[in-house]
Amino acid sequence: MTTIHKPEVTEQEPPRQSGARALLAFLRNTWRGLTAMRTALVLLFLLALAALPGALLPQVALNEPKVAQYITDHGWWGRLLNKLQFFSVYGSVWFSAIYVLLFVSLVGCLLPRTVEYLRQSFVQPVITPRNLARLPHHLRAEFDSDASVDDVVAAVRRQLRGWRLRQDTDNGAVSLSTERGFLRETGNLVFHFALLGLIVAFAVGKMFMYSGQVIVLANGSEFCNSGVLNYDSFTPGLRVDGTHLAPFCVKINDFTAAYTDAGQPDYYNSNIQYQSGQDLVTNTWRPYDLHENAPLRTAGDRVYLLGHGYAPQFTVTFPDGQVRTGLIQWKPDDTSTMLSEGATKFDPPDVTDTSVLITKQIAVTGLFAPSAVFQNGLLTSAYPGLRNPAVSLDIYQGDLGEDTGTGQSIFTIDQSMLANGRLKQVDKANLTPGQTTKLPDGTVIRFDNVRQWVSLQVSHDPTQVYVLVFALLMLGGLIVSLTVKRRRLWVRVSRTPADQTEQGGRTVVEIGGLARTDQAGYGEEFTRLSARLLDAARGRSPGQAATPTGGKDS
Amino acid sequence: MPVDEMLAHNSQYAYTAAVTIYVISMFFYLAESAFGRKAITAAKAVAEPAKALVGTDGATVTGTTVGPDPDAPVNAGVRGNRPLAERLGRMAVALTVLGATVHLLSIALRGLAVHRWPLGNMYEFMSFVCLVAVGAWLILLQRFQIRRLGAFVLIPVFILMFLGGTVLYTQAEPVQPALQSYWLVIHVTVVSTACGVLLVPGVASVLYLIKGAHERNSAMFMRLGPKLPTQATLDRLAYRTTIFGFPLFTFGVICGAIWAESAWGRFWGWDPKETTAFIAWVVYAAYLHSRATAGWRGNRAAIINVLGFAVMVFNLFFINLVTTGLHSYAGVG
Ligand code: HEM
Numbered sequence: 001m002t003t004i005h006k007p008e009v010t011e012q013e014p015p016r017q018s019g020a021r022a023l024l025a026f027l028r029n030t031w032r033g034l035t036a037m038r039t040a041l042v043l044l045f046l047l048a049l050a051a052l053p054g055a056l057l058p059q060v061a062l063n064e065p066k067v068a069q070y071i072t073d074h075g076w077w078g079r080l081l082n083k084l085q086f087f088s089v090y091g092s093v094w095f096s097a098i099y100v101l102l103f104v105s106l107v108g109c110l111l112p113r114t115v116e117y118l119r120q121s122f123v124q125p126v127i128t129p130r131n132l133a134r135l136p137h138h139l140r141a142e143f144d145s146d147a148s149v150d151d152v153v154a155a156v157r158r159q160l161r162g163w164r165l166r167q168d169t170d171n172g173a174v175s176l177s178t179e180r181g182f183l184r185e186t187g188n189l190v191f192h193f194a195l196l197g198l199i200v201a202f203a204v205g206k207m208f209m210y211s212g213q214v215i216v217l218a219n220g221s222e223f224c225n226s227g228v229l230n231y232d233s234f235t236p237g238l239r240v241d242g243t244h245l246a247p248f249c250v251k252i253n254d255f256t257a258a259y260t261d262a263g264q265p266d267y268y269n270s271n272i273q274y275q276s277g278q279d280l281v282t283n284t285w286r287p288y289d290l291h292e293n294a295p296l297r298t299a300g301d302r303v304y305l306l307g308h309g310y311a312p313q314f315t316v317t318f319p320d321g322q323v324r325t326g327l328i329q330w331k332p333d334d335t336s337t338m339l340s341e342g343a344t345k346f347d348p349p350d351v352t353d354t355s356v357l358i359t360k361q362i363a364v365t366g367l368f369a370p371s372a373v374f375q376n377g378l379l380t381s382a383y384p385g386l387r388n389p390a391v392s393l394d395i396y397q398g399d400l401g402e403d404t405g406t407g408q409s410i411f412t413i414d415q416s417m418l419a420n421g422r423l424k425q426v427d428k429a430n431l432t433p434g435q436t437t438k439l440p441d442g443t444v445i446r447f448d449n450v451r452q453w454v455s456l457q458v459s460h461d462p463t464q465v466y467v468l469v470f471a472l473l474m475l476g477g478l479i480v481s482l483t484v485k486r487r488r489l490w491v492r493v494s495r496t497p498a499d500q501t502e503q504g505g506r507t508v509v510e511i512g513g514l515a516r517t518d519q520a521g522y523g524e525e526f527t528r529l530s531a532r533l534l535d536a537a538r539g540r541s542p543g544q545a546a547t548p549t550g551g552k553d554s
Numbered sequence: 555m556p557v558d559e560m561l562a563h564n565s566q567y568a569y570t571a572a573v574t575i576y577v578i579s580m581f582f583y584l585a586e587s588a589f590g591r592k593a594i595t596a597a598k599a600v601a602e603p604a605k606a607l608v609g610t611d612g613a614t615v616t617g618t619t620v621g622p623d624p625d626a627p628v629n630a631g632v633r634g635n636r637p638l639a640e641r642l643g644r645m646a647v648a649l650t651v652l653g654a655t656v657h658l659l660s661i662a663l664r665g666l667a668v669h670r671w672p673l674g675n676m677y678e679f680m681s682f683v684c685l686v687a688v689g690a691w692l693i694l695l696q697r698f699q700i701r702r703l704g705a706f707v708l709i710p711v712f713i714l715m716f717l718g719g720t721v722l723y724t725q726a727e728p729v730q731p732a733l734q735s736y737w738l739v740i741h742v743t744v745v746s747t748a749c750g751v752l753l754v755p756g757v758a759s760v761l762y763l764i765k766g767a768h769e770r771n772s773a774m775f776m777r778l779g780p781k782l783p784t785q786a787t788l789d790r791l792a793y794r795t796t797i798f799g800f801p802l803f804t805f806g807v808i809c810g811a812i813w814a815e816s817a818w819g820r821f822w823g824w825d826p827k828e829t830t831a832f833i834a835w836v837v838y839a840a841y842l843h844s845r846a847t848a849g850w851r852g853n854r855a856a857i858i859n860v861l862g863f864a865v866m867v868f869n870l871f872f873i874n875l876v877t878t879g880l881h882s883y884a885g886v887g
Contacts, residue, residue, distance in 0.1 A: 037843065037846065037847045038847055038848075038849070038850070040843060041840055041843045041844060041847055041850065044836050044837075044839055044840040044843065045836075045837075045840055047836055048832075048833045048836040048837050048840070051829055051832055051833050051836070052829075052833060054824055054826075054829045055826040055827075055829040055830045055833070055873065056826070059824065061823075061824065062823070062824070062825065089824075090824050133618075136618075137617075137618070138617050138618050139615065139616070139617030140615070140616050140617060141613055141614065141615040141616075142613065142614050142615075143611040143612060143613035143614075144611040144612050145611060202822075211819060211820070292735075292817065293735040293737075293738075293813075293816050293817050294816065295816060295819070302819065304817075304818070304819045306819070457819045459819040459820060461820070461821075464815065464821055467821065468808075468811075468812070468821075471808050471811070472808070474804070475801060475804050475805055475808060478800070478801050478804060479801050482797040482800070482801060482842075483797075506612075511617075530617070534615070538611060538613065
């Protein structure tokens with residue numbers, strides 16, 4: 001392989017050149033340098049090195065809050081790293097520079113190698129060396145025989161099926177020059193081209209991908225992939241503006257989690273229905289059992305079940321007899337017990353006057369435990385499944401501050417409203433399903449029951465199939481290239497004395513071998529093969545004579 | 555299903571027993587080195603390949619071939635007449651085989667105890683990787699004359715197993731739902747196997763560097779140097795094992811990507827574990843390149859190989875401790 005790689009050219013300082021010439025020479029040298037094996041090696045190292053911070057430092061793409069925390073914790077050092085794009089390594093200028101260079105180097109390396117490969121597939125094996133005894137593997141046999149040189153050669157050739165072969169005649173001696181293992185080159189080129197393909201497919205995928213996350217109540221609620229606003233969070237690729245999402249809808253009918261006695265999750269599943277394509281027009285729903293490791297694949301997108309949680313349902317009966325029901329997800333604080341916290345917020349009905357409204361808003365907040373245990377009056381959960389649900393509530397009334405313009409968390413109340421006294425705690429209660437509590441103004445709050453919610457992720461990546469295909473091609477090419485050995489074998493058959501052609505002479509068979517790759521181990525094959533060829537030359541069926549025992553392969 | 559405590563305990567005993575047997579066999583290897591003066595130089599290169607030709611045609615055959623391989627194990631003389639070193643060496647191998655059997659038993663019992671494939675946390679990976687390393691070495695022993703290297707393979711195995719049994723030990727328990735997938739089973743099995751296989755070239759390359767240092771300056775590694783096989787043998791051992799381990803690792807990473815696609819919504823996300831796997835892969839690619847680049851063969855290639863293995867170990871075990879990613883299912887902390 002290396003043989004076809006020209007060594008890097010260290011050009012002598014040329015005499016004087018015109019500007020254009022100098023530029024040309026510069027470009028040519030750059031290109032040569034870039035496509036040299038050594039450069040590829042150095043670039044590979046740089047790539048490995050450049051990828052390292054991505055494993056050791058928090059990354060924006062994976063965990064943004066953690067990056068912010070890291071920067072605050074590390075002062076100027078954190079800020080410097082941030083400036084140098086160490087928190088988004090794989091999009092950074094320097095990382096891109098390295099892989100673009102490697103890509104160019106790869107292309108520059110593959111083009112000439114492909115040409116050379118094609119040329120070599122047409123040329124015949126090299127001419128047989130004069131002195132076979134000087135090769136690393138050599139064998140010479142002489143025996144009485146009446147067979148003509150041509151017959152012996154024909155017999156030998158029959159044993160060399162699968163070898164690329166050329167035959168020459170020289171002074172009555174016939175020589176065969178053969179080689180095998182050209183497939184190694186094929187494998188190597190397939191590997192590198194597939195690598196090229198993989199990089200391209202990966203990059204294109206990154207441009208046209210999107211993924212989004214959304215929480216949906218598992219009570220028959222629907223989610224439609226019709227716009228970015230339907231998501232809680234959305235990450236588009238560079239070329240995605242969110243206007244052409246693959247249309248489909250899902251309806252989450254239920255969610256089941258099974259736990260071991262110790263509270264370890266055993267499996268999750270959710271019965272859903274979905275529609276896409278023509279089904280959207282005819283409004284046909286198809287069932288699907290969504291569970292871990294089994295995303296719904298539809299409309300070119302995938303829908304994953306990522307997580308789950310509880311949503312306690314409360315009914316508020318206002319003093320005037322009006323009733324409102326609130327159902328919103330609470331967030332699990334501890335995924336092993338599913339102790340959750342949240343805030344379910346209510347506006348009093350029929351109040352349009354904001355000055356009144358902001359004295360009457362209600363927030364039902366606190367903790368929810370699927371399997372409640374009270375320790376010193378504090379609610380905890382003993383088990384993640386719904387064995388004994390209960391809530392421990394802090395109920396607030398007043399101004400929730402929803403009109404302040406700052407986005408509110410759906411899981412908490414605005415603490416500043418509490419601090420400035422516009423929101424007051426009016427009640428505290430521990431409730432189980434069906435129980436109620438009454439606020440000072442006569443409002444009754446009932447903990448009805450609890451529902452489950454699921455968090456879904458929708459992913460779109462149009463090229464991932466190609467990436468897989470290229471990856472498999474790479475693997476195939478790699479295996480071929482690493483296992484096939486390139487080797488050469490020469491056979492020369494002559495008669496002695498040279499003029500003695502027919503009866504009563506002796507046949508001389510000389511065999512030489514050379515391995516062309518640095519894989520040792522040709523010795524064993526040579527020993528076996530040469531014995532077989534010799535048998536054929538002597539007119540015996542191969543294996544009839546005791547084959548010499550070769551050593552173990554190295 | 556609940557964990558079968560009794561099986562879990564027995565698995566634990568077997569683990570300890572395996573580590574103990576490995577340590578004992580390590581001493582036997584060392585004793586072999588101590589009693590055998592020098593590495594036995596195998597039957598030299600020249601051989602008469604076709605002596606056995608029979609026939610009535612008065613055939614004469616002469617030839618040279620590089621082989622039987624100088625590294626190949628020599629079948630030492632008849633029974634009862636072996637030198638002490640030889641006997642010690644054979645006992646060492648027998649002990650290693652015994653250790654590996656008990657080790658395998660430990661892993662099997664663990665699997666039976668938890669009713670799942672026993673590759674669910676770091677303790678289990680570590681154990682499996684070590685078993686593969688020992689197994690790979692025993693297989694290579696059939697092809698190369700490397701018995702004296704036994705101790706050097708067993709040292710890292712011992713260290714890893716010791717860490718696995720103490721610091722990283724995790725109680726037998728089932729795994730979370732995301733991990734219940736046959737792709738995952740294939741993925742972790744293949745990757746851990748590759749890691750175990752690649753331990754051998756890692757060790758061989760370290761020894762290659764030691765041997766080289768000794769050859770350049772015989773005062774360095776004075777005791778160890780002369781007992782090691784030739785640099786050529788060590789290099790070949792490293793290369794031949796790497797070209798088996800590397801495609802295996804590539805396949806393992808592909809399986810991981812397939813699984814990640816169905817579990818996490820993307821096949822590749824530059825999660826710390828994925829990133830480090832990528833780095834290890836690139837380093838091994840660099841190793842293969844280095845062997846085809848003038849000026850990079852030999853020492854540099856050996857260093858790259860050691861580096862590659864270091865990254866593998868770092869990835870399989872320690873990345874879980876220093877960062878948190880999706881792969882943080884290690885069950886530690
Ligand atoms: C993008 C990064 C690259 C990677 C990951 C890579 C990877 C590999 C691997 C794994 C091998 C060994 C398997 C085989 O022989 O097929 C290899 C061999 C080879 N690569 Fe690359 N390669 C890269 C770029 C390049 C470039 C830019 C060149 C040209 C300078 C190149 C030239 C070669 C050659 C000549 C061999 C054969 C070596 C031998 O005969 O052992 N590669 N490459």
